[in-house]
Amino acid sequence: MATINDIPDVILSNIFASISDTRTRNSLSLVSRKFMLLDRATRVSLTLRGNARDLFMIPTCFRSVTDLDLSFLSPWGHSLLSSPLSDTDPQLLAHRLRVAFPAVTSLTVYARSPLTIKILVQQWPGLKRVKLVRWHQRLASWPIGEDFVCLLEQCENLNWLDLSTFYYWTEDLPPVLQACPKVSASLVHLNLLTTSFAEGFKSQEIKEITTACPNLKNFLVACNFDPRYIGFVGDETLLAVANNCPKLTLLHLADTSSLTDVRGDPDNEGFTSEDAMVTKGTLVEFFSGLPLLQELVLDVGRNVRDTSMALEMLNSKCKDLRVLKLGQFHGICLAIESQLDGIALCSGLEELSIKNCGDLTDMGLIAIGRGCSKLSRFEVQGCKRITEKGLRTMACLLRNTLVKVKISCCKNLDAVASLRSVEPIRDRIQWLHIDCVWNGWEEIWNSEQVGLSFWHNQVEEPSRLFSLMGSEYDHEMRRKKCKYSSDVSDGYILENNGFWCKKWDRLQYLSLWIGVGELLTPLPAAGLLNCPNLEEIRIKVEGDCRGRSKPSERAFGLSSLALYPRLSKMQLDCSETIGYALTAPSGQMDLSLWERFFLNGIGELRLSELDYWPPQDRDVNHRSLSLPAAGLLAECLQLRKLFIHGTAHEHFMMFLLKIPNLRDVQLREDYYPAPENDMSTEMRAGSCSRFEAALNRRHILD
Numbered sequence: 001m002a003t004i005n006d007i008p009d010v011i012l013s014n015i016f017a018s019i020s021d022t023r024t025r026n027s028l029s030l031v032s033r034k035f036m037l038l039d040r041a042t043r044v045s046l047t048l049r050g051n052a053r054d055l056f057m058i059p060t061c062f063r064s065v066t067d068l069d070l071s072f073l074s075p076w077g078h079s080l081l082s083s084p085l086s087d088t089d090p091q092l093l094a095h096r097l098r099v100a101f102p103a104v105t106s107l108t109v110y111a112r113s114p115l116t117i118k119i120l121v122q123q124w125p126g127l128k129r130v131k132l133v134r135w136h137q138r139l140a141s142w143p144i145g146e147d148f149v150c151l152l153e154q155c156e157n158l159n160w161l162d163l164s165t166f167y168y169w170t171e172d173l174p175p176v177l178q179a180c181p182k183v184s185a186s187l188v189h190l191n192l193l194t195t196s197f198a199e200g201f202k203s204q205e206i207k208e209i210t211t212a213c214p215n216l217k218n219f220l221v222a223c224n225f226d227p228r229y230i231g232f233v234g235d236e237t238l239l240a241v242a243n244n245c246p247k248l249t250l251l252h253l254a255d256t257s258s259l260t261d262v263r264g265d266p267d268n269e270g271f272t273s274e275d276a277m278v279t280k281g282t283l284v285e286f287f288s289g290l291p292l293l294q295e296l297v298l299d300v301g302r303n304v305r306d307t308s309m310a311l312e313m314l315n316s317k318c319k320d321l322r323v324l325k326l327g328q329f330h331g332i333c334l335a336i337e338s339q340l341d342g343i344a345l346c347s348g349l350e351e352l353s354i355k356n357c358g359d360l361t362d363m364g365l366i367a368i369g370r371g372c373s374k375l376s377r378f379e380v381q382g383c384k385r386i387t388e389k390g391l392r393t394m395a396c397l398l399r400n401t402l403v404k405v406k407i408s409c410c411k412n413l414d415a416v417a418s419l420r421s422v423e424p425i426r427d428r429i430q431w432l433h434i435d436c437v438w439n440g441w442e443e444i445w446n447s448e449q450v451g452l453s454f455w456h457n458q459v460e461e462p463s464r465l466f467s468l469m470g471s472e473y474d475h476e477m478r479r480k481k482c483k484y485s486s487d488v489s490d491g492y493i494l495e496n497n498g499f500w501c502k503k504w505d506r507l508q509y510l511s512l513w514i515g516v517g518e519l520l521t522p523l524p525a526a527g528l529l530n531c532p533n534l535e536e537i538r539i540k541v542e543g544d545c546r547g548r549s550k551p552s553e554r555a556f557g558l559s560s561l562a563l564y565p566r567l568s569k570m571q572l573d574c575s576e577t578i579g580y581a582l583t584a585p586s587g588q589m590d591l592s593l594w595e596r597f598f599l600n601g602i603g604e605l606r607l608s609e610l611d612y613w614p615p616q617d618r619d620v621n622h623r624s625l626s627l628p629a630a631g632l633l634a635e636c637l638q639l640r641k642l643f644i645h646g647t648a649h650e651h652f653m654m655f656l657l658k659i660p661n662l663r664d665v666q667l668r669e670d671y672y673p674a675p676e677n678d679m680s681t682e683m684r685a686g687s688c689s690r691f692e693a694a695l696n697r698r699h700i701l702d
Contacts, residue, residue: 005034016042046101048073049664051689052080055093060100067106070097071133075688076668079112081119090119098123105129105157111147111166112136118150129160129189134167135196135674144169145176152180160189164220167196167672174205177212184212193220193252193259196672200224200256202231210244217292219245220252222259225276225300234277242289249294249320255301258327258355262576263409263435263513263542269384270358272328276302283310293318299327299355306331308342315345325353325379335363344371353379353406362390369397377431379406387412391421399424403506404431408513414439419527426504433511438522503530510534516543516577516594520557529563536569537561545579545594545615549587559601571611574598575645575671581617581624591615592626599628603635610639614646621675624648630655645670650687654694661700665691 004012016038019025022045029039040061047069050057073080081090097120098104106129111117121127130151138147147168152158163173173192177184190213192201200222201209210216219241223233233253241251278300287293287310296318298304307329314321324346326332332354333342343352344367352368352375354360360383369375375398380386391413395402402425407418414437422429510531514520520539541556561567577594584590589597594615612633616623623646625633630652633642641664642656648667656665667688669675 005032009038012038013042017044020045022047045069049666050074051692052093053689055096058096058100062101064103065101066103067129068097068101068104069108071108071110071131072666073110074666074692075685076666077110077112077136077674078685080110080116090115094119094123106160107131108133110134114142114146114150117147121151121154125154126157127155128157129162130155130158131162132166135165135670135672136167136676137673138168138172145172148173148176149179152176152183156183157186158183159186161187162189162191164191164193164195165670166194168194170197170199170201170205174208174212177209181212185215187213188215189218190216191218191220193222193254195222195259197222197256197259199229199231203233203237204231206233206237207240207244210241214244215247216245217247218250219248220250220254220297222254222256225255225278225302226274227277227302228274232277235279235282238278238282238286239289242286246289247292248290249292251290251293251295252297252299254297254299255327257301258299261540270328270356270382271330272302274302276300276304276328278304280306280310283307284313287313287317291317292320294320295323296321297323297325298329299325301328303358304329308332308334311343312341312345314343315347319348321346321348323351324349325355326357327355328357329354330358332357332360333364333367335361335367340367340371342367344368347371348374350374351377351404354381354383355379356382358383359385361385362387362393365390365394366397369394373398374401376401377404378402379408379433380410381406381408382410384411386410388417388421391418392424395422395424399428403429405429406433406511408433408435415523415526423502423527426502428506429504430506431509431511432507433513436512436514436518436520436523438518438526502527503532504528505533507531507534509536509538511538511540513540513542516541516545517548517551519551519553521553521560523557524560524563531564533566534564535566536571537564537567538571539573540576541572541574541598541615542576543578545577545589545591547588550589550593551597554597555600556598557601558599559604562604562606567605568607569609570605570607572598572602573611573613574615575613575623577615578618579615581620581622591617592628595626596628596632599632602632603637605636606638607636608638609641610636611643611645614644616646621673623669623671625652627652634658640664642666643668647675650691653687653691657694657698662695663700665695 016025016028019028025039025043029036041064043062044064045067046062046065048058049072052073070080081093104124105127107120107124107127108131109116109120110133112134117132132147147166190209192209202224206221206223209221210219223237224231225233227234238253241248241253283304308331311329311332314324324343326343331342333344335341335344344364349372352372360380365386378394378398380391391407395405405422405425407413407421413421413435415434416439418434422432510528512520512523574595579591579594580588581591591614598615610633614623614625614629625644625646625648630648634655636642637659639659639662642662643666645668647669653665656662
């Protein structure tokens with residue numbers, strides 16, 4: 001009988017080459033030596049880890065790699081080609097990289113200084129795609145454009161440039177693009193959506209960039225729409241973008257205020273004090289000048305009023321538009337009687353995000369559900385006038401397509417209402433974000449009441465249970481669900497304790513926002529008790545700890561997530577939790593005690609991957625892992641990967657060596673401004689190297 005090994009190598013090579021998922025390729029390479037060699041010969045994308053000073057560790061068996069990522073080399077954030085612990089000539093290290101990966105045309109690198117860029121582009125002058133990463137500050141002593149001069153002068157084939165995670169000055173880029181017209185004209189992708197900008201690109205700079213790059217297809221830029229600032233973006237700039245780059249298929253214009261992942265004021269009705277200088281007529285002309293658009297983001301941050309008529313033009317002028325995100329646009333759908341208007345006429349949309357629309361109502365949502373029948377992803381944020389009824393009706397209308405939903409900062413949609421609103425697609429939804437706003441539920445369902453047993457091991461009256469879960473099924477449907485039945489029916493299952501609960505069959509990713517001091521324990525009772533396929537969860541904790549009293553509970557409630565059997569990945573983001581890093585005033589808790597509160601119980605979860613952002617003290621730019629946090633993380637005995645987005649003391653990191661199968665650990669100060677480790681008492685380059693050496697010396701059982 002023929003086996004897969006009997007397939008000719010040429011066909012097997014094509015099969016391997018068609019597999020892009022890294023984890024799948026890693027698994028295949030472990031099947032046999034033949035598969036390992038085929039994987040090495042056909043792999044085109046590779047991310048290097050390990051310490052840059054260990055030249056002998058650079059792999060030389062991936063000769064076909066064209067996409068190389070050097071941004072995660074250790075020590076993270078230190079200059080790649082001038083390690084303080086190594087006497088290695090930077091030119092030698094760069095040469096070794098070129099010999100190991102001769103076919104590279106796409107490069108990602110952490111470039112702390114212009115020297116790194118200069119040396120690497122000399123090794124691969126044929127680079128077509130470059131992504132630069134830097135969270136450390138740009139030195140004022142560097143000449144204007146120093147980071148980009150050698151890149152554009154030596155890489156004549158460059159057509160793709162990503163600076164979204166690279167800190168620089170906005171005045172650095174336009175002069176270099178103008179000085180290198182040939183390369184600028186060949187650029188088709190330019191990402192300038194840099195989150196660390198305070199004010200973004202000015203109007204004149206955007207005009208200069210788009211004039212120098214007329215063939216752009218993808219353009220993403222952070223700017224400022226506030227008319228009170230010099231160089232704000234308005235009608236003139238929008239028309240310049242459309243006229244200078246008519247081939248655009250993807251366009252993101254985002255106000256810098258919208259780039260921060262911070263929840264807005266829940267009492268704000270969606271309108272700002274200032275209006276953007278963007279008119280209806282300009283929008284119509286803007287859309288008409290970009291007929292090839294497939295993805296459009298206009299997150300203005302200032303009021304753009306009465307946009308219904310302009311948005312109707314999107315359907316006729318931009319017929320290929322599939323993704324649309326609007327921020328601070330008002331009047332997007334008037335929903336007068338039964339006639340569709342505004343954004344509801346964009347029938348080809350597959351993804352739609354509406355942010356801070358002050359006059360969007362339930363009727364508007366229903367109209368969008370009727371008109372945009374192909375939506376697979378819908379996000380609504382900061383819309384205060386919509387309710388559960390409108391969103392639920394919209395979900396019913398989009399039941400056949402909608403699989404990703406985000407509901408955030410909507411005054412009438414707390415956690416329970418949000419879950420009830422997506423109940424029509426409960427058996428189909430795969431990705432969900434809600435805000436953990438309980439509105440008193442934590443008092444009704446406290447930590448002792450929430451769990452798999454739900455008070456009793458006896459059967460509650462079905463009508464009582466359905467009332468608690470917020471179901472709108474009629475009494476006849478409840479009666480048919482006999483309390484002695486154990487069958488699965490209509491998405492409800494009968495637990496061993498006799499409790500009817502809702503089953504989220506396909507939910508794989510869950511994102512949560514929760515205010516500091518609130519508890520996570522009511523989440524199962526709110527309607528998310530049974531999620532058999534939930535694999536990944538992201539939790540964003542936000543708020544000011546200063547002035548808050550000590551929480552009444554010992555733990556935040558992470559242990560309540562243990563009821564999800566397949567949960568293996570977590571992102572716990574406390575970066576917007578503000579407190580005292582050092583000595584707190586009398587009667588208040590410092591950040592180490594808050595970290596103990598957040599992380600207590602995390603050892604009960606079966607996590608294999610964890611990203612953790614420690615809370616911060618903004619006054620001293622301090623984001624560091626505390627002693628209680630290190631001890632609690634060390635209790636996660638099944639962890640394989642741990643990434644801490646902050647700093648830590650070396651002896652705290654040594655606690656993590658107690659985790660038996662931990663293989664990948666890294667400190668990433670990927671926030672601005674990243675601290676200068678050389679001046680810190682925390683993790684220096686030498687500390688990182690000693691910890692990694694200790695980690696690599698351990699015997700991993702599998």
